[in-house]
Amino acid sequence: xxxxxxxxxxxxxxxxxxxxxxxxxxxxxxxxxxxxxxxxxxxxxxxxxxxxxxxxxxxxxxxxxxxxxxxxxxxxxxxxxxxxxxxxxxxxxxxxxxxxxxxxxxxxxxxxxxxxxxxxxxxx
Amino acid sequence: xxxxxxxxxxxxxxxxxxxxxxxxxxxxxxxxxxxxxxxxxxxxxxxxxxxxxxxxxxxxxxxxxxxxxxxxxxxxxxxxxxxxxxxxxxxxxxxxxxxxxxxxxxxxxxxxxxxxxxxxxxxxxxxxxxxxxxxxxxxxxxxxxxxxxxxxxxxxxxxxxxxxxxxxxxxxxxxxxxxxxxxxxxxxxxxxxxxxxxxxxxxxxxxxxxxxxxxxxxxxxxxxxxxxxxxxxxxxxxxxxxxxxxxxxxxxxxxxxxxxxxxxxxxxxxxxxxxxxxxxxxxxxxxxxxxxxxxxxxxxxxxxxxxxxxxxxxxxxxxxxxxxxxxxxxxxxxxxxxxxxxxxxxxxxxxxxxxxxxxxxxxxxxxx
Amino acid sequence: xxxxxxxxxxxxxxxxxxxxxxxxxxxxxxxxxxxxxxxxxxxxxxxxxxxxxxxxxxxxxxxxxxxxxxxxxxxxxxxxxxxxxxxxxxxxxxxxxxxxxxxxxxxxxxxxxxxxxxxxxxxxxxxxxxxxxxxxxxxxxxxxxxxxxxxxxxxxxxxxxxxxxxxxxxxxxxxxxxxxxxxxxxxxxxxxxxxxxxxxxxxxxxxxxxxxxxxxxxxxxxxxxxxxxxxxxxxxxxxxxxxxxxxxxxxxxxxxxxxxxxxxxxxxxxxxxxxxxxxxxxxxxxxxxxxxxxxxxxxxxxxxxxxxxxxxxxxxxxxxxxxxxxxxxxxxxxxxxxxxxxxxxxxxxxxxxxxxxxxxxxxxxxxxxxxxxxxxxxxxxxxxxxxxxxxxxxxxxxxxxxxxxxxxxxxxxxxxxxxxxxxxxxxxxxxxxxxxxxxxxxxxxxxxxxxxxxxxxxxxxxxxxxxxxxxxxxxxxxxxxxxxxxxxxxxxxxxxx
Numbered sequence: 001x002x003x004x005x006x007x008x009x010x011x012x013x014x015x016x017x018x019x020x021x022x023x024x025x026x027x028x029x030x031x032x033x034x035x036x037x038x039x040x041x042x043x044x045x046x047x048x049x050x051x052x053x054x055x056x057x058x059x060x061x062x063x064x065x066x067x068x069x070x071x072x073x074x075x076x077x078x079x080x081x082x083x084x085x086x087x088x089x090x091x092x093x094x095x096x097x098x099x100x101x102x103x104x105x106x107x108x109x110x111x112x113x114x115x116x117x118x119x120x121x122x123x124x
Numbered sequence: 125x126x127x128x129x130x131x132x133x134x135x136x137x138x139x140x141x142x143x144x145x146x147x148x149x150x151x152x153x154x155x156x157x158x159x160x161x162x163x164x165x166x167x168x169x170x171x172x173x174x175x176x177x178x179x180x181x182x183x184x185x186x187x188x189x190x191x192x193x194x195x196x197x198x199x200x201x202x203x204x205x206x207x208x209x210x211x212x213x214x215x216x217x218x219x220x221x222x223x224x225x226x227x228x229x230x231x232x233x234x235x236x237x238x239x240x241x242x243x244x245x246x247x248x249x250x251x252x253x254x255x256x257x258x259x260x261x262x263x264x265x266x267x268x269x270x271x272x273x274x275x276x277x278x279x280x281x282x283x284x285x286x287x288x289x290x291x292x293x294x295x296x297x298x299x300x301x302x303x304x305x306x307x308x309x310x311x312x313x314x315x316x317x318x319x320x321x322x323x324x325x326x327x328x329x330x331x332x333x334x335x336x337x338x339x340x341x342x343x344x345x346x347x348x349x350x351x352x353x354x355x356x357x358x359x360x361x362x363x364x365x366x367x368x369x370x371x372x373x374x375x376x377x378x379x380x381x382x383x384x385x386x387x388x389x390x391x392x393x394x395x396x397x398x399x400x401x402x403x404x405x406x407x408x409x410x411x412x413x414x415x416x417x418x419x420x421x422x423x424x425x426x427x428x429x430x431x432x433x434x435x436x437x438x439x440x441x442x443x444x445x446x447x448x449x450x451x452x453x454x455x456x457x458x459x460x461x462x463x464x465x466x467x468x469x470x471x472x473x474x475x476x477x478x479x480x481x482x483x484x485x486x487x488x489x490x491x492x
Numbered sequence: 493x494x495x496x497x498x499x500x501x502x503x504x505x506x507x508x509x510x511x512x513x514x515x516x517x518x519x520x521x522x523x524x525x526x527x528x529x530x531x532x533x534x535x536x537x538x539x540x541x542x543x544x545x546x547x548x549x550x551x552x553x554x555x556x557x558x559x560x561x562x563x564x565x566x567x568x569x570x571x572x573x574x575x576x577x578x579x580x581x582x583x584x585x586x587x588x589x590x591x592x593x594x595x596x597x598x599x600x601x602x603x604x605x606x607x608x609x610x611x612x613x614x615x616x617x618x619x620x621x622x623x624x625x626x627x628x629x630x631x632x633x634x635x636x637x638x639x640x641x642x643x644x645x646x647x648x649x650x651x652x653x654x655x656x657x658x659x660x661x662x663x664x665x666x667x668x669x670x671x672x673x674x675x676x677x678x679x680x681x682x683x684x685x686x687x688x689x690x691x692x693x694x695x696x697x698x699x700x701x702x703x704x705x706x707x708x709x710x711x712x713x714x715x716x717x718x719x720x721x722x723x724x725x726x727x728x729x730x731x732x733x734x735x736x737x738x739x740x741x742x743x744x745x746x747x748x749x750x751x752x753x754x755x756x757x758x759x760x761x762x763x764x765x766x767x768x769x770x771x772x773x774x775x776x777x778x779x780x781x782x783x784x785x786x787x788x789x790x791x792x793x794x795x796x797x798x799x800x801x802x803x804x805x806x807x808x809x810x811x812x813x814x815x816x817x818x819x820x821x822x823x824x825x826x827x828x829x830x831x832x833x834x835x836x837x838x839x840x841x842x843x844x845x846x847x848x849x850x851x852x853x854x855x856x857x858x859x860x861x862x863x864x865x866x867x868x869x870x871x872x873x874x875x876x877x878x879x880x881x882x883x884x885x886x887x888x889x890x891x892x893x894x895x896x897x898x899x900x901x902x903x904x905x906x907x908x909x910x911x912x913x914x915x916x917x918x919x920x921x922x923x924x925x926x927x928x929x930x931x932x933x934x935x936x937x938x939x940x941x942x943x944x945x946x947x948x949x950x951x952x953x954x955x956x957x958x959x960x961x962x963x964x965x966x967x968x969x970x971x972x973x974x975x976x977x978x979x980x981x982x983x984x985x986x987x988x989x
Contacts, residue, residue: 010215012208012211012212012215013215015173015177016177016180016181016212016215016216019174019177019178019180019181020180020181023181033716035716054587054589054683055587056587056683056716056718056719056721059587062583083557083558091643092643092644095641104215105214105215105216105217105221106216106217107216107217107218107219107220107221108180108181108216108218108220109218109219109220110217110218130895130898133895133898133899133902134898136902136906137898137901137902137905140902140905140906140908140909141905143909144905144908144909144912147909147912147913147915147916148912148935150916151912151915151916151919151931152931154916154919154920154923155919155923155928155931158923214554246546246547247546247547247549247550250547250549250550251549251550253550254549254550254552277695278547278550278551279550281552281695282550282552285552285555310694310695310696310697310698311697312559312561312562312563312694312697313561313694313695315561316555316559316560316561319560319561350560432624433622433623433624433625434624436622437622437624465622468620468622469622471620472619472620472621472622474620475619475620475621476619476638478619479617479619479638479639479640480639480640480641480643
């Protein structure tokens with residue numbers, strides 16, 4: 001079991017991700033934007049963060065950069081969620097320090113296996 | 125003596141007051157009804173929404189049972205849930221999506237939408253086309269093709285997008301034909317739809333290269349370039365050399381850059397000539413960068429001093445993509461006589477490269 | 493009943509009496525005509541909005557967001573002494589939903605470290621540059637800066653101060669993409685803004701040359717990290733009045749004009765143009781105060797002169813509420829803003845006077861320009877003339893007092909009904925205001941607008957006309973912060989919504 005944060009402004013995606021990961025036995029916190037995501041990271045211990053890139057306010061990239069620049073969260077696993085059209089985002093995402101990315105639209109299964117894979121990688 | 129229309133004004137005042145009151149009530153009414161309806165929908169949909177999420181995340185063996193349960197919900201609940209189902213269609217892939225499509229078919233959404241394609245009200249036809257596209261419903265293709273000639277512009281657009289989503293190559297000639305005539309679909313939408321039809325649609329697209337309408341030829345060339353139809357390079361080369369329409373030639377040049385085949389080199393270099401339209405020269409220079417052919421170094425270097433700053437800039441950035449030899453040529457130009465246009469362009473491009481800037485993808489569109 | 497006391501006047505006084513009677517009647521009729529004009533525009537707008545609302549479910553925004561064929565956009569953002577907000581603004585801009593776009597910031601010789609703020613935030617590095625000279629500029633680019641940290645689509649140019657229009661011209665030259673989005677540094681855009689404003693270009697690429705977006709009032713709205721999260725009507729009277737005024741005049745009025753094919757103004761705060769056409773007409777006019785509106789009129793002129801008949805090109809208005817600007821919250825700033833707007837309008841109508849009433853320019857010449865001349869340019873004159881003449885009429889007995897009151901009431905009721913129609917139409921189409929309090933605020937605004945507000949702005953507009961006629965030196969209010977407190981950081985009317 002892991003503690004996972006999902007930040008996405010799209011309620012459908014948020015609910016879906018939360019549901020799928022809950023099903024996998026994870027404890028999920030869902031927030032709507034980047035500012036709330038940073039707040040959540042500060043307030044509670046987390047094992048993994050899923051960030052939508054295009055969110056109002058602070059983008060997933062901004063959040064990711066800030067996580068990386070802070071000692072406590074520098075090694076927190078981050079998966080970015082990006083839209084298919086915005087290929088440049090992937091490049092930017094890795095530059096910002098993300099560990100993995102997932103492209104919308106995605107299959108819930110793929111999402112959950114990526115999360116599991118990243119969590120195991122980190123444990124090792 | 126002007127007689128004062130007191131009665132008239134009094135009457136008008138009273139009417140206006142009544143109108144004001146009616147409007148106020150109308151505003152309040154609209155709000156109340158909307159809020160009420162939204163809350164009702166939320167209330168009804170909330171429990172089934174969880175079921176829907178469960179369906180999307182279910183392992184294979186549980187899927188059919190969940191599907192049965194959701195398919196059995198009453199009409200009122202379905203109406204409240206349907207918006208979520210359709211918006212989810214675009215957000216998930218794989219098994220989850222298949223489950224949604226099955227669900228819609230079980231509920232008769234596809235059949236209802238097919239019937240709605242013939243509706244008298246345009247919004248209904250449009251919504252139906254959109255849904256059929258999202259469902260990837262192949263049987264709807266003939267009807268959607270007919271809708272490409274719909275009298276409502278937005279419906280035509282929705283039909284074209286739906287055909288792209290469904291991806292049946294049969295639609296290719298119809299999509300190309302929808303570019304001209306009294307009721308047209310804009311080239312961008314047609315291009316986008318055609319590119320998602322897959323390789324089987326290419327013969328239909330190639331046929332478009334011989335169409336009398338330049339718009340059709342331009343779109344056909346563009347589609348061949350973006351779908352990576354390298355086998356069609358000779359046809360595109362011919363379009364760049366011979367087409368009487370500048371727009372078609374520009375698109376052909378860009379397509380050759382994308383395809384990256386060596387056959388593109390000679391016609392692209394020829395398109396750099398000073399007598400050619402500036403937009404074509406600029407795109408051709410950029411395409412030579414995409415080709416990455418070292419042989420383009422000399423003609424591109426020659427362009428650095430061009431009077432048209434856009435053409436010169438495109439050439440400088442194209443040189444950067446030719447590898448060490450292009451870069452060497454650029455450095456040489458940069459160290460050339462200071463103050464010349466060529467030196468300035470070369471230095472600007474090198475400086476951008478040094479900071480990792482992205483300004484090399486110069487794009488021009490003339491009209492489309 | 494007849495005009496009271498008319499018999500008691502003779503000779504020259506009698507003539508004066510008659511003149512005043514006629515003038516008063518004219519003022520009253522004018523008032524009716526203005527409101528009727530707006531009512532017609534609003535009804536046209538309503539027809540358009542019904543059409544769009546019903547087609548919104550299949551408008552295909554998501555397809556555009558995901559398509560490689562969506563035309564790329566260069567966002568041009570002129571900035572003068574914006575150090576406080578520029579970083580936030582650029583960051584918000586870079587996060588818009590749109591497949592391919594770049595942000596070109598033109599620092600118009602700021603003295604407050606605008607460039608330094610950007611350099612720190614985006615790790616900018618100065619690069620050597622060549623700026624194409626597609627449109628003439630006055631203040632040349634002195635340095636060009638790109639983000640060193642990776643492929644962020646941002647370009648920052650520093651130039652000698654030359655005013656907003658000149659900064660825009662530099663941006664036009666630097667822009668690489670076929671569509672130009674001109675936007676104020678302190679505009680707040682919704683994340684879908686570029687998709688919405690670019691849709692007409694994708695849907696009708698052969699004809700659309702420009703599109704403008706609605707500008708809403710940001711005062712009172714909940715803004716979080718550069719986005720309007722919840723739209724509200726401000727709680728102060730001035731704000732409320734302006735909300736209603738914007739709804740009627742800018743949102744619905746322009747939607748109506750767009751429908752009628754005579755859209756003349758695209759907000760400088762948020763508009764999208766085809767680059768080739770803007771270059772063909774020579775870019776922005778740095779000598780004109782209302783450079784945004786002037787560009788549109790010049791586009792019409794150019795395209796019609798090229799032999800485009802009606803229907804060959806389109807300048808359209810996008811009705812989705814997508815862009816927000818802060819409106820003046822003090823009378824002083826409001827007055828200056830209106831003075832500048834009116835000056836701009838006067839200059840435009842003077843510069844392009846040959847187009848007015850000229851059938852060669854189609855609906856623009858025959859309908860839109862005469863409307864602006866009669867109902868926008870002349871409005872403050874008539875308004876103030878009425879303020880003098882009507883009491884004078886009462887004084888000399890040319891107007892029956894009782895009738896006057898009755899009539900004034902009817903006229904104000906009419907104006908208020910027109911405003912209420914606007915509120916109702918907004919409520920039908922977009923319902924951006926979430927709370928009941930907001931609707932009440934709009935009601936109050938509609939009621940108050942006619943008493944004091946219109947007269948106040950009329951005075952400042954009159955002064956704006958005077959400025960234009962006397963060619964008063966241009967104060968580049970557009971680019972100068974006036975040093976108000978944080979709540980009043982609105983500059984003098986640079987943005988015409």
